[in-house]
Amino acid sequence: MNNKITGRAYVLGDNIDTDQIIPAEHLVYSTSDPEELKNYGRFALSGVPPVEAGLPEGKKPFIKENGFTSEFSVIIGGSNFGCGSSREHAPLALMVAGVKAVIAESYARIFYRNSVDGGFVIPFETPVKLNNVFKTGDEVEVDFENNTITNLNSKKTYSLNSLGSVYDIVKAGGIFSYARNTGMLAR
Amino acid sequence: MGMTITEKILAKSAGKSRLTPGENVWLNVDVLMTHDVCGPPTIEIWKKEFGSEAKIWDKDKLVIFPDHYIFTENVHANRNVEMLRKFAREQELKNYYDPGTERYKGVCHIALAEEGFNVPGTVLFGTDSHTCTSGAFGMFSTGVGNTDAAFIMGTGKIWEKVPESIKFTFNGKMPEYLTAKDLILHILGDIGTDGATYCAMEFDGEAIESLSMYERMTLTNMAIETGAISGIIAVDKVTEEYLEGKVRGGYEVFRSDSDAKYLKTYSYDVSKLKPVVAQPHSPDKRALAGEVSGTKVTKCYIGSCTGGKITDFRFAARILSGKKVKLPTYIVPGSTSVAKMLTEETYDGATLKEIFLKAGCMIAPPSCAACLGGPSDTFGRSVDGDVVVSTTNRNFPGRMGSKNAGVYLASALTVAATAVKGSLADPAECM
Ligand code: SF4
Numbered sequence: 001m002n003n004k005i006t007g008r009a010y011v012l013g014d015n016i017d018t019d020q021i022i023p024a025e026h027l028v029y030s031t032s033d034p035e036e037l038k039n040y041g042r043f044a045l046s047g048v049p050p051v052e053a054g055l056p057e058g059k060k061p062f063i064k065e066n067g068f069t070s071e072f073s074v075i076i077g078g079s080n081f082g083c084g085s086s087r088e089h090a091p092l093a094l095m096v097a098g099v100k101a102v103i104a105e106s107y108a109r110i111f112y113r114n115s116v117d118g119g120f121v122i123p124f125e126t127p128v129k130l131n132n133v134f135k136t137g138d139e140v141e142v143d144f145e146n147n148t149i150t151n152l153n154s155k156k157t158y159s160l161n162s163l164g165s166v167y168d169i170v171k172a173g174g175i176f177s178y179a180r181n182t183g184m185l186a187r
Numbered sequence: 188m189g190m191t192i193t194e195k196i197l198a199k200s201a202g203k204s205r206l207t208p209g210e211n212v213w214l215n216v217d218v219l220m221t222h223d224v225c226g227p228p229t230i231e232i233w234k235k236e237f238g239s240e241a242k243i244w245d246k247d248k249l250v251i252f253p254d255h256y257i258f259t260e261n262v263h264a265n266r267n268v269e270m271l272r273k274f275a276r277e278q279e280l281k282n283y284y285d286p287g288t289e290r291y292k293g294v295c296h297i298a299l300a301e302e303g304f305n306v307p308g309t310v311l312f313g314t315d316s317h318t319c320t321s322g323a324f325g326m327f328s329t330g331v332g333n334t335d336a337a338f339i340m341g342t343g344k345i346w347e348k349v350p351e352s353i354k355f356t357f358n359g360k361m362p363e364y365l366t367a368k369d370l371i372l373h374i375l376g377d378i379g380t381d382g383a384t385y386c387a388m389e390f391d392g393e394a395i396e397s398l399s400m401y402e403r404m405t406l407t408n409m410a411i412e413t414g415a416i417s418g419i420i421a422v423d424k425v426t427e428e429y430l431e432g433k434v435r436g437g438y439e440v441f442r443s444d445s446d447a448k449y450l451k452t453y454s455y456d457v458s459k460l461k462p463v464v465a466q467p468h469s470p471d472k473r474a475l476a477g478e479v480s481g482t483k484v485t486k487c488y489i490g491s492c493t494g495g496k497i498t499d500f501r502f503a504a505r506i507l508s509g510k511k512v513k514l515p516t517y518i519v520p521g522s523t524s525v526a527k528m529l530t531e532e533t534y535d536g537a538t539l540k541e542i543f544l545k546a547g548c549m550i551a552p553p554s555c556a557a558c559l560g561g562p563s564d565t566f567g568r569s570v571d572g573d574v575v576v577s578t579t580n581r582n583f584p585g586r587m588g589s590k591n592a593g594v595y596l597a598s599a600l601t602v603a604a605t606a607v608k609g610s611l612a613d614p615a616e617c618m
Contacts, residue, residue, distance in 0.1 A: 015381070019583065028263075080381035084583065086316045088228075088332040108383050109416055110316060113541065114332040165211040169346075175338050176236050180435065186246075 005122075005142040006152070007073030009056040009134050010062055012048065016077050017084035018111065018142050020047035022093040025086075031092065035055075040089060041068045043095035054136035062097070069098040074140050077104035078131045078169045081123075082111025091120035101142050103149060103160065116166050119174025125148075125161040131159070189444025191352040192421055193387040196327045196441050200310040208351040208448075214592075216248070217309035219339045222295050223253040225314035227270045232337035243278060244343035250282040250304055251275060252295035257286050261562035293522035293553030296320035296408065296492040300400065300429075300554045301524055307422045307430075308439035312339055317580065319410045319494055321403040323403035324430075325422035325440060327387075331410065351450040352443075357394035359458040364615040366502060367398055368407035368494060368578065370599035372463045375457070376473025380477050384414030386450060387441065394457040395420060400429040401496040408493045409580050412470045412593045464576070467593030468584045475613070476601050481543055482611035484595075486575045486604050487512070488567050488587070490519030490551075490557040493577020497528045499599035500543075504534045506603035506617060507508050507546040513609030516548040516569035516602075519556040560588040561570045569594070576582055 026043045026064025028098070029036040045053070045062040062070050075094065081104035082090060091114050094102070101122045102115070105166055115123045130149070134140070139152040142160070143169075150157040172178035179185040190198070194206050201212040221229055234241060243249055251271055256264035267285060275283035277547045282304075292298035296317055299305055307325035312318065314336045321328035331345065337346050355374060375382075388410045395403065403420050409417030410538040420426075422440045430438070462476040489495065489503055489536045500520070520526040530549075543550060549566075556569035569575050569588035575595070577587065582594035597605070600614035607617070 016581070024585065031228075080384060083380060086225075086314070086330055086332055106381070106384055108381070108414055110330060110332060113335060116454065117338070118332065118334040139442060166344075175334060175346075178408075179338070179342070184344075 003143065003145045005074065007069060007100065007140065009074045009076050009136060009138045009140045010070070010072035011131050011136045012075060012077045012131065013052050013131065015045060015080045015083055016048070018087050018090040019043060019084055021090040022087070023047040027087065027110065031089070037070045037096060039164060041098070042098035049073050049173055055131065056135060063158040064158050071158040072097055074142060075099055075101045075102040076131050077102060078092035078129060078132045079105040081107045081180050083108035084086040088114045088118060091118060093113040093122040103142070111135060115135040116169050119177070124163070127159060127161060130158055188448060190445040191387070191389065191443045191447040191449070192325065192419055192441045193327060193352055193389070193417065194349060195309065196308055197347070197349055199308065200327070206349045208349050211346050213344050213346050214310055215423070216312050216339050216343055216345060217553040218248050218250060218304050218311040218320065219336060220250045220252065220295055220299060220304070220311065220313035221336060222251065222255055222315060223264070223271060224255045225265045225333055226251055227267045228338065229314055229333040230270070230274055231334040233340045235412060236337060237341045240611070241341060243340055245279060246280055247282065247338065249280060250299070250344070251280065252284050252292055252298050253286050254294045255555045255559070256561055258566065259562045259564050261564070264562055265455060272413070273491065291523060292347070293520070293525070294492045294495065295406070295495060297521040297525065300324070300404065302520060306438050307426065307435050308441055312336070312345060312529040315409045317408050318555055319415065319417045320404050320408040320492060322410065322417050323400060324426060327417055327419070329417045330556070350393040352387045352447070353387050354389045354391065354449045354452040356392040356452065356454040357457050358392050359394055359456045361394055361397055363458050364462055364600060364618050365460055365537050366456060366598040366600060369460060369462050371406050371409040372465050372470070372473060372596060373407070373460055374453070375465065375471040376463065377404035377453070378413055379471045380412060380469060381414045383410070386415050388413065388418040390416045390418065390420045396423055396425070399498055400425060401498040404495055406497065411582060428457040449531055451539055462598060464601060464611070465596040467580055467582055467595065470580065470582060470596060476597065477613040477615070479611050481614050483574055484514060484605055484611055485573045486567070486569065487514050487516040487606040488575055488577040488579065488586065489516065489599050489602050490521065490556055491556050491579040492521055494599055495519055495521030495525065495579040497525050497532070499578055500529060500539050501532070501534070502599040503603040504539045504542045506600060506607060506614065507548070508535050508537070508542050509545055510607045512547045514606050516606040517557070518543055518548050518550045519567065520553045522553050548595050557587050559586060559609065576602050576611060578602055583597065583618065
């Protein structure tokens with residue numbers, strides 16, 4: 001795992017629930033068939049109301065028409081990201097779309113766990129709200145040795161909460177690899 | 188510094204003498220529960236990760252209740268149940284409750300209690316966000332995703348961040364028009380759908396002690412609606428009586444220390460509270476039933492793990508006895524034993540079932556039914572333009588079927604009063 005992620009930011013509001021991340025009607029696709037799996041990327045964040053999609057202006061689709069992956073690899077949300085049903089397809093859809101990290105003030109617990117333990121995306125918490133200081137399209141760099149996010153356009157750096165003991169699971173790429181690395185499970 | 192009941196139970200499960208909120212610990216899981224929606228994908232992950240010769244960490248601790256999509260022609264849904272059936276046979280699982288047989292139980296969270304899997308002082312995980320229901324039994328219980336469940340299936344272990352606790356004390360005597368549902372909807376109106384994110388909600392006080400186990404389960408069931416990891420109520424005489432003959436061997440009773448640390452404490456006088464509803468489309472959009480009385484309604488629904496217990500049907504019978512409903516009213520007992528009780532328990536000389544049928548209600552066999560919408564042939568499913576008043580726990584758009592329907596969450600008293608009046612009603616006015 002690289003210690004830095006660079007990419008473009010996609011900014012969202014508070015209370016982004018799992019239905020906005022991947023609407024229930026799209027849960028029919030197989031997660032093991034690579035061709036079917038792509039559809040999770042295609043419909044990632046398709047439930048976000050247009051005016052709130054890609055803040056501050058909105059109406060910036062996360063996935064371009066007929067696309068399967070996104071030009072944005074870092075999501076910056078507000079509070080209670082991932083609330084609602086416990087579907088594991090939510091962080092999976094973000095990963096398939098090409099998202100590497102989510103930065104939010106707080107998360108719903110099951111979404112946070114699913115992200116970390118399934119090795120889908122890295123969920124960083126922030127001590128203060130950051131979805132009002134970043135704009136959709138900003139080039140950002142997330143540094144998880146130093147726990148910071150830098151806006152490469154404005155050169156401003158903000159701190160992230162340390163991943164704490166979840167760091168090791170994130171680094172391993174999920175709970176199963178973690179358990180194998182530590183000898184908890186046989187390889 | 189003292190410890191909360193949740194910290195004590197988690198410490199025991201982690202093999203530690205004390206824990207501090209915020210630290211991550213590995214827990215030994217006592218019971219893992221799954222159902223027909225999340226069971227099949229969990230089993231797939233487990234097979235992929237542990238290989239075709241994989242062994243379940245402890246067969247007797249895995250409990251499977253198919254309950255979500257049971258009475259349907261839907262091919263996908265039936266394929267899922269068939270997969271569980273095959274798995275249970277292969278693995279020789281004794282705690283598999285097959286639909287279509289005498290062993291079928293109904294909604295998992297009610298069945299866990301009835302079948303004696305809720306044991307004070309233990310740790311239970313389930314692939315369902317409402318697994319927090321079991322906390323009514325002085326135990327730690329919470330929901331996880333499929334990957335976590337697969338990990339538990341293979342190892343019996345899982346990591347968890349020790350939560351901070353928030354205490355809700357209910358003092359006073361419950362008025363006859365008030366139920367546990369009103370208490371939790373009241374809290375939701377106060378703290379919102381992320382008001383207790385990652386915290387354990389602890390309930391106590393004189394009013395809580397007066398509640399039956401089923402009513403207590405309504406409170407802990409909806410802890411997840413505030414973002415909480417769990418809800419918990421310490422064991423008392425009511426718990427002990429319920430558990431008699433259900434739990435083999437002893438169990439350990441934990442209580443919070445008087446100097447335990449809470450993130451926040453709330454205190455209510457129940458004698459001052461009124462029946463409330465959650466308006467569409469969020470469980471925290473609270474209004475007094477009296478304030479929205481007269482609102483147009485198209486369907487009434489009494490069922491689910493939140494509002495399909497025998498206590499809910501006793502409430503409903505009190506209002507429906509000798510009356511006729513003016514709206515289509517759907518009744519779904521939460522479990523097969525609740526369904527049986529409806530034919531045995533009487534009120535004013537008639538069984539509860541007779542009362543409901545005479546009033547003009549429709550009764551379905553036990554399952555989750557329209558609580559989460561379900562396949563298109565699901566009993567009670569909402570259609571475009573519906574306004575449903577329901578005893579269930581969530582009212583996000585589309586939850587009971589149509590995205591173009593609205594759902595009011597309410598107590599069984601409020602739903603029954605609404606059915607009789609023909610528009611949203613305050614039960615306090617007809618008692
Ligand atoms: S009754 Fe509703 S809330 Fe309860 S387990 Fe079934 S679907 Fe979930």
